[in-house]
Amino acid sequence: MTSENFKTHKIFDRLNSFEEVLEKDVVKEKVDLEKLSFFQTVFSYINQRVKLTIPDLVQQAEMDNLSSEMNAGITQINQFLGNNNVGHLENATNNFIAAINRIKNFPIPIAKADFNFSRKIADFEKTAKSKYIALEKHKEKLENAILDFEKDLKNKETEIQTLIKLVENKETEIQNLSSTFRTDFENIKSAHNQSFQNDKTQYRTEIDAVKGEFKEEIIEIREEIDTDTTDLISKLTTKLEEAERLVNIIGNVGVTGNYQNIANSHKSSADFWRVMAIIFMAVFSLLLVWTIIDLSSEGFDWVKSVIRLVAAAALSYPATYAARESSKHRKLETQNRNAELELASINPFIENLSDDKKQIIKEKLAEKYFGNNKNDDFLNEKETEGLSIPALERLLNALAKIKG
Template identity: 35%
Template sequence: MIKNQKSNLENLVSEIQSHSENIETSLSSFTERFESTETDFTNKFDSTVSEIEEKYESYTQEFNSQLDDKIESTENILQEKIGKQKETFSAQLESQKTDAQRVLDVLEEKKEEASNLLQIIGNIGITGNYQNIANIEKAAADKWRNIALWLMISMVAVIGFTIFISATNGFDWKLALFRIGAALALAIPAAYAAKESAKHRLLENHNRRSELELASLDPYLEKLPEDTRNKVKEELTKKFFGLNSQEKKVEEPVSSVAILDLLKTAISKK
């Protein structure tokens, strides 16, 4: 019985040892497989990490390259658009300058036309005033001339009538002398009328000449240099607008030639 137990015990020990060896063998195999798996996993992990790093680096480089290209392309587009905008702005600015200069030229022309128009209006006003005065003086001269002429005609008629009566009824020297004296008395107002006519005629001629000078002033001054033009204007201003330009002349008596002309006219009309 003890032998059997001992034998069983030995078998059991032997079996335990066998299991223990199996366990050790399994553990050793597991350890080896685990280490191998760990090594493989580590290698795969390192390879994966390296691959990921390489891909990340490649992606980063590609992204940076594309970003640089995009930035450069965007900068080129912006520069091109800015250049076009500058060209458009410069063209618009130049067009506006041209339009503004054209407007200024038109305004300058209008200003010159207005200045010329004002000058023409001023000249017309001045020359028209001289013309009106000349017309008034002409009317007065003609009126006094007609008065003198009719007085001379009356004087010639009285003298002729006296001579005719004397030749018809006989010569009465007292009556003839009286009539001739009465006829010669008409010579005094006739001479005065002739003098007034000559005075107004002189003023008419003076105003006509002034009108003609003022009317031809602008075409004459237009061809002169600026300095000469200013000097001429100054002299003409003194002449036409000076206080002492029209000096009073001593009235001369009517000449015998003027009276003789009136007598000839009166006799011819009779």
């Protein structure tokens, strides 16, 4: 290892840091005298051995290992100052012992060391005195704290005695209040029980009276309900009978209403054709009367008379047709009204019969009124009434004889 590297090695920084730590007042106060003296001796020994070391003969690794052990010991002391754990001092001691073992192997010149034991003793005495002074200060602090604690204890004792007296007074007051409360409670309880019994008797009397009134009212209401119910049943029975009659009437109207409508339609048609027949017959009669009157006149014209008779004969056909249609519609009106009357009156006539007989009668009536066209045969009959050609010839011959 060169001299230049030796001078700049970090071991010297470690020694300076170690010296600064040992000079701190807090270290002198917290570290006990034995440990503090050991640390100071370690510093002096290692510092002198490093100064006596021959740089060219020492190895770089040995210097690095020594620096590491010193750094570890210093770190342990600083940790002790932070948390007051004595175990850190033991670890620091072990690190420094390892450092001493390492520095023993460093090459140094063979000569008397300049280690001054008298100075070391003086330093130890100085350290002991400083430690004693620190202990005295700590003692004074403890004595002052004890005095303050004794004063505070006396004050607390005085306060405790005062509190004891207050508690005794409060206990006496509580006993008095308890006795008063018990007496008042017994009085209130007696008064309340008496009042409760009186109220209970009064309420029972009132409840019995109200109960009797309610019973009477309930009996009256029940009688009224029975009467009203009987009347209501009678009314409902009457309404039921009326409803049945209405149902029968509505049923009859539903069955016979169409027959009535058809009969009314045929009646209108019959009346219309009757009026038309009367009109044609009236015109026909007027022509005949006019022709007969004209026969007695001097200027009788056969041609005009024949034309009038032909016109009268022509009018006989629509008159006959109108009369026949009126008769046909009148017959249809009569049939539909008869059917309406029979269907409307069938239920009252068979009301007292059994259901089987009713069913048989209704089946026969169904065969009669539904799907049976026998009553319409007259519609196919041909009517030959009217003024025919032979009748017209006979009429002309009669007129000729009258004229001749």
